[in-house]
Structures are given as C-alpha cells and as structure tokens.
Amino acid sequence: MYKSIVILTGAGISAESGIPVFRSETGLWEQEKVEEVATYEGFMRDKTKVHAFYNKMRTSLKDKKPNPAHLALAKLEKEYPQKFGGSVSLITQNIDNLHEMAGSEAPIHMHGELMSILCEHCGARYSYQEDSSVVSECAMCHHKALRPDIVWFGEMPYHMDEIQDLLVKCDLFMAVGTSGVVYPAAGFCSLARQCGATCVEFNLEKSQVASDFNYGIYGKASVTLVKAVDELLEKGTLSHQA
C-alpha cells in the first residue's frame, strides 16, 4: 500500500482530448515561436499578439472534454484514500482545465491556467473566461495591466514549495505524458526517487528522463493509465509491468 501518491501530468494526457502537445512533428512549438508567445520578453514586444494567442487557446478549450486518463486520475484521487488511506496529489504542467472537468478537486497548476488571469499591477490572480487584451481592466485594481496567467520560459513555476514537500514525502511518483525536457518538472522524478519513491512513467515512448524512473509503461495513457489505476484501486499497489 502506498501512503502518498504523487502524479505529474503533461500535454500527453490531453492529446487524446484533441489538445496538441508542444513537442512533436505537429506540435505547437513547430507552429509558433516559443520566444514570441511564451516569454515575458515576447509579451513586452507584442502584447496584442500574445493576448490573441492565449485567447485562441482558451476558446479552443470550449469543445474539449476529459478523456479516460483524466477520469481515471480523478477516480484514483477520490477512491484510493477512501479504500486504503493515504493521499493522492495531482500536479499538472497543463494549462487546460480537463483535470477539473474530470472531477479532480484541486490539481496543482504549476505552469498557470488558461482560465485564470494575472494582473501585473496588483498581482491578483483570478478566474477568467473571456478574451483579454491590452485594454482589459483588472477586476481588483482597475488598471489595464492584465496578462495571461501562464508561467513563461524563464519564470518561476507556481507552488514549488508545496510540490517539493510532496515529492520528498511520496512513495509512488507517476509521470504521465510529459517529455521530460522542461525543468524543474523534468527533475521531479529524480528528487522523488532519491527520497525513496517508486517512480513510473506513462508515455507513448521513453521520455528524455526515462532512466530516472524505476520503469516505464508505454502506450496511450487512455489505456495504460486506466489499467494502472484499476490495479491500484484493486490491490493498493502497482506491479512491475515493464
């Protein structure tokens, strides 16, 4: 039985819901220049372009639904503690809201959220569903200083203290659909493993940090993760399936 399960998700878990991943032949970073739309410098150069980019992504979420992998994690979060005690914590690099739509209570959005906005003037972050622009006013301080609530390259991810605490205490760490290219998330497995956790990755193929894990389960998350969650909920453990 695991006392503390921590799951890290990346773009791969939402791929089967029709949201493009970042790094693949048809990935988002093949179509857009990272430095233009995912850095603060890019935002300062052309705020209108960056607002428009995230507005389009936010709008595109409207017809997206969680897939069996998101639903399996929500089920694990709810049922594992009831059945076996302990805790299940979900950290996501994703800025979509599919974990919430699947029923996850409080996923930790380390890279921010499309459905949230950040005021550069007063620092407020609040739920936001509309399009934003350079003339949108902050609901708190009324300054026209809103920016997408997204952690861009070179910025510090959210909730790092809480995440570090979870990683050092967990005994099962599962990474789902993440390429292991972007730090600090790519280093989470290494920390959890040093602290004694069993670490398993779920991906279509080996990630950049595959050797940090005890083993990997390769295939579509909608199949592999659902199977793993069923096993966890049945036996309280995960058998080596490599």
Ligand code: APR
């Ligand atoms: N099931 C499991 N894994 C999948 C699936 C699937 N159906 N489809 C794709 N994958 C895997 C890919 O093999 C790849 O390793 O998901 C991973 C997606 O990798 P990236 O596109 O690099 O996404 P991610 O790791 O989440 O990116 C990290 O980079 O651009 C930044 O801030 C952005 O949060 C993002 C961060």
